[in-house]
Amino acid sequence: AQKITQTQPGMFVQEKEAVTLDCTYDTSDPSYGLFWYKQPSSGEMIFLIYQGSYDQQNATEGRYSLNFQKARKSANLVISASQLGDSAMYFCAMREHNFNKFYFGSGTKLNVKP
Amino acid sequence: GAVVSQHPSRVICKSGTSVKIECRSLDFQATTMFWYRQFPKKSLMLMATSNEGSKATYEQGVEKDKFLINHASLTLSTLTVTSAHPEDSSFYICSARKQGPDTGELFFGEGSRLTVL
Numbered sequence: 001a002q003k004i005t006q007t008q009p010g011m012f013v014q015e016k017e018a019v020t021l022d023c024t025y026d027t028s029d030p031s032y033g034l035f036w037y038k039q040p041s042s043g044e045m046i047f048l049i050y051q052g053s054y055d056q057q058n059a060t061e062g063r064y065s066l067n068f069q070k071a072r073k074s075a076n077l078v079i080s081a082s083q084l085g086d087s088a089m090y091f092c093a094m095r096e097h098n099f100n101k102f103y104f105g106s107g108t109k110l111n112v113k114p
Numbered sequence: 115g116a117v118v119s120q121h122p123s124r125v126i127c128k129s130g131t132s133v134k135i136e137c138r139s140l141d142f143q144a145t146t147m148f149w150y151r152q153f154p155k156k157s158l159m160l161m162a163t164s165n166e167g168s169k170a171t172y173e174q175g176v177e178k179d180k181f182l183i184n185h186a187s188l189t190l191s192t193l194t195v196t197s198a199h200p201e202d203s204s205f206y207i208c209s210a211r212k213q214g215p216d217t218g219e220l221f222f223g224e225g226s227r228l229t230v231l
Contacts, residue, residue, distance in 0.1 A: 037158060039220075045150060045158040095205075095225075101123065102152075102207055102225035 003027065004092055006105035013082045014113050020067070021077040021108045023092030031097040034075040036066065039089040039107070048090075051075060082112045116142045118210050120223035127198055128231055134194045135226045137208030143188035144210035148220070149181075152205040164191045188213065198230040 005024045013019035025034065036048040051059045051066045059066045067076040075094075079086055092105040117140040127133050137147055147164040162172045162183050170183035180202075182194040191210075195202055208223045 033156075035156060044160050047157040050156050089220075091220075091222075093222075102205060102222075104209075104220075104222035107220065 003101075003103035004094055004105035006092055006108050008108045009106070010109045010111070012111050012113060013079075015084060016081055018078060018080045019082055019110065021079070021090050021092070021110065023075045023077065023105055025073050025075060025092075025094045025103075027073075027094065027096055029096040029098045033095045033097065034066065034068070035093040035095070036064070036075075036077045037091045037093060038086075039091060041088070045091070049077065079110075084112050084114060086110060087112045116140075116210075116212060116221040118144075118208065118221045118223040120206075120208055120226050122226060123224060124227045124229075126229045126231065129199055130197055132194055132196045133198055133228060134192055135206055135208075135228070137191045137193070137210065137223050139189045139210045139212075139221070142210075142221075143213040144191075145188065145213045146211045147185060147191040148209045148211075149183060149191070149193050150207045150209070152207065152225075158207065161193075195228065198228070200230045203228055203230045 032053045034051045038046040049059050049061045049064045049066050051068045058068050063080045065078045089107045089109050091107045095102045119138045121136045149161045150158045152158050161176045162170045164170045164183045164185040166185045166188050172178050185191040205225050205227050207225045209220045
């Protein structure tokens with residue numbers, strides 16, 4: 001079974017609108033962390049946001065927020081007020097702390113239209 | 115889906131020794147592989163880009179002589195941390211891009227956790 005599933009290979013959003021990128025995960029490790037990374041065409045991986053499995057509140061970082069629904073095992077990324085510079089690949093990832101594994105999803109390519 | 119395997123998943127070594135981490139694409143050929151290091155603040159730093167049959171391209175600030183990268187075949191890239199020190203302790207992750215038209219798809223290994231005592 002896939003550990004991290006990103007079902008949207010590509011997404012379009014109008015500039016200034018909000019967009020949600022989906023991510024579901026699968027683990028039996030009670031302690032894990034969820035990450036979102038942005039990869040522009042340059043290839044670097046830019047860390048966006050982190051959610052720990054024991055965190056009670058959803059993580060937020062500026063225009064990024066993580067909609068963490070533990071029972072559903074989902075960790076969707078919400079980008080508010082999209083900007084042209086947000087066009088990039090977005091990867092959801094999970095690190096299992098006890099099992100010591102790091103898993104990435106297949107990525108979602110986001111295109112922001114002017 | 116395409117599978118990338120890293121080995122070992124966890125390694126503990128003494129300061130001053132060298133450690134080799136392998137990254138294999140199990141069911142596809144990868145002309146390009148990437149090596150990343152995860153830092154405590156969760157950022158994932160691209161260390162180098164490894165191209166089969168040629169020298170790796172290192173990012174600024176990454177010591178070539180310390181982090182030796184070899185991409186000897188279309189399915190294997192290795193990262194050797196030479197003369198490891200405690201500050202090299204980290205999670206190292208590789209990713210691979212399939213040979214062929216560049217669709218932008220990347221496939222990631224499960225990471226290798228290095229602890230240097």
